[in-house]
Amino acid sequence: MYDLLIQRVDVLQIASGRPIILAQHDIAITGQRIAAIAPAISPGLARETLDGAGHLAIPGFINSHAHIAMSLFRGVAEDVPIEEWFNSFIWPLETNLTPEDVYWGALLGLAEMIEAGVTCVADHYFAADAIAQAVQESGMRALLAWTLFSGADEQDQLARASQFTQQWHGAASDRIRVWMGPHAPYTCTPSFLRRVAQTARELGVGIHIHLAETAAQVAQSMAAHGQSPVQLARATGLFDVPAIAAHVAHVTPEDIATLAAHGVAVAVTPKTEMKLGIGVAPVTAMRSAGVTVALGSDGAASNNTYDVLESARLLALLEKLRLNDARALPIGVALEMATAAGARALQWDDIGLLQVGARADLALVQLATAHIQPLHDLAAALLYSSQPADVSTVIIDGRMVMRNRELLTIDKPRVLREVAARIERLTQRHTEQRMAVYPDLPVE
Numbered sequence: 001m002y003d004l005l006i007q008r009v010d011v012l013q014i015a016s017g018r019p020i021i022l023a024q025h026d027i028a029i030t031g032q033r034i035a036a037i038a039p040a041i042s043p044g045l046a047r048e049t050l051d052g053a054g055h056l057a058i059p060g061f062i063n064s065h066a067h068i069a070m071s072l073f074r075g076v077a078e079d080v081p082i083e084e085w086f087n088s089f090i091w092p093l094e095t096n097l098t099p100e101d102v103y104w105g106a107l108l109g110l111a112e113m114i115e116a117g118v119t120c121v122a123d124h125y126f127a128a129d130a131i132a133q134a135v136q137e138s139g140m141r142a143l144l145a146w147t148l149f150s151g152a153d154e155q156d157q158l159a160r161a162s163q164f165t166q167q168w169h170g171a172a173s174d175r176i177r178v179w180m181g182p183h184a185p186y187t188c189t190p191s192f193l194r195r196v197a198q199t200a201r202e203l204g205v206g207i208h209i210h211l212a213e214t215a216a217q218v219a220q221s222m223a224a225h226g227q228s229p230v231q232l233a234r235a236t237g238l239f240d241v242p243a244i245a246a247h248v249a250h251v252t253p254e255d256i257a258t259l260a261a262h263g264v265a266v267a268v269t270p271k272t273e274m275k276l277g278i279g280v281a282p283v284t285a286m287r288s289a290g291v292t293v294a295l296g297s298d299g300a301a302s303n304n305t306y307d308v309l310e311s312a313r314l315l316a317l318l319e320k321l322r323l324n325d326a327r328a329l330p331i332g333v334a335l336e337m338a339t340a341a342g343a344r345a346l347q348w349d350d351i352g353l354l355q356v357g358a359r360a361d362l363a364l365v366q367l368a369t370a371h372i373q374p375l376h377d378l379a380a381a382l383l384y385s386s387q388p389a390d391v392s393t394v395i396i397d398g399r400m401v402m403r404n405r406e407l408l409t410i411d412k413p414r415v416l417r418e419v420a421a422r423i424e425r426l427t428q429r430h431t432e433q434r435m436a437v438y439p440d441l442p443v444e
């Protein structure tokens with residue numbers, strides 16, 4: 001007996017960067033997994049049915065780099081360069097945050113992601129236990145990392161992150177996993193990075209870090225350590241465990257070879273990179289070298305949305321423009337980066353694919369809209385024409401979390417009220433207090 005049967009839906013699968021459409025199929029879900037995909041499955045075999053006619057079923061999007069609670073700071077620091085963004089806005093503002101603020105900010109980000117068809121997120125933030133709580137309640141799948149900075153309290157931070165890992169890694173029937181989250185080589189000393197890598201090895205988890213975001217960061221790393229950020233990360237042992245490196249916009253061919261040799265996945269967040277004017281990873285070259293390149297949103301304070309499809313669309317357009325080649329980063333590859341490549345980046349085996357045996361993480365996208373019709377190319381419609389509001393129903397781990405645009409696990413009106421009540425306090429800026437200091441880097 002199936003738990004749920006989605007009937008008469010067009011199904012998007014992606015194989016080796018090519019989209020495949022199974023027209024008018026049924027999808028059967030049992031427990032947390034996809035049990036069958038076939039043209040006509042008897043509804044008598046299912047406890048519940050859902051009419052999928054007029055919809056495209058897609059693997060849920062995977063957000064490979066985010067700071068979801070930064071939904072609270074959406075729009076607070078616009079049109080400013082990265083050092084001002086950090087030092088004058090984000091790091092002073094973040095000192096205002098309590099774990100309860102982080103919890104409500106996370107729920108706002110989670111609501112937005114579910115509404116945009118995102119079913120899994122790799123998050124990197126403080127008070128990650130409050131985020132874990134929000135993730136657990138929302139039904140989202142997540143790989144969480146507690147952000148770590150060098151400082152006087154390194155030992156306490158490591159102890160807290162270890163305890164968080166032991167408490168939450170594998171929680172919610174393995175819907176929540178935990179890796180270690182050193183912030184970046186410009187906020188963590190090499191000796192601290194070594195200790196974080198050692199702790200990750202001992203705990204049997206990976207690491208998630210920001211790397212080589214700007215040319216100035218690379219120049220500073222060369223001056224201070226005689227190594228690029230990528231080589232420094234390798235030398236400190238961060239690549240001896242599974243790793244996601246966010247941004248990685250400025251790399252040499254040697255850096256790319258190092259990432260490939262160590263199986264380090266790169267999470268590109270093109271909207272943030274464009275907005276901050278810091279450069280975008282050489283995605284095609286990385287992919288050709290065998291690096292897994294996935295897509296993220298970064299935080300809403302730089303990216304403004306948690307819409308992974310928007311990231312995929314922007315990256316495809318950027319790569320075509322950068323290489324002056326319309327064939328660069330084709331539709332199937334962009335969609336794969338937003339789904340299966342994200343699963344590979346998170347080293348999460350059974351997600352990112354809409355196929356029998358995989359975890360039932362999927363979204364139904366409504367196709368009867370003026371901006372999508374007529375349907376010459378369903379994959380193109382998804383990547384280049386659809387909008388988040390076209391996502392009607394979302395299922396994560398076999399559980400329906402949104403049905404016909406109604407969130408079933410998050411009380412959105414309450415979340416909006418709680419966030420609104422906090423904004424005045426959270427946007428008080430005292431620049432003498434900061435989470436960290438963005439270093440004075442050599443001019444690019």
Ligand SMILES: [Zn+2]
Nearest residue numbers: 210246298299
């Ligand atoms: Zn980030």
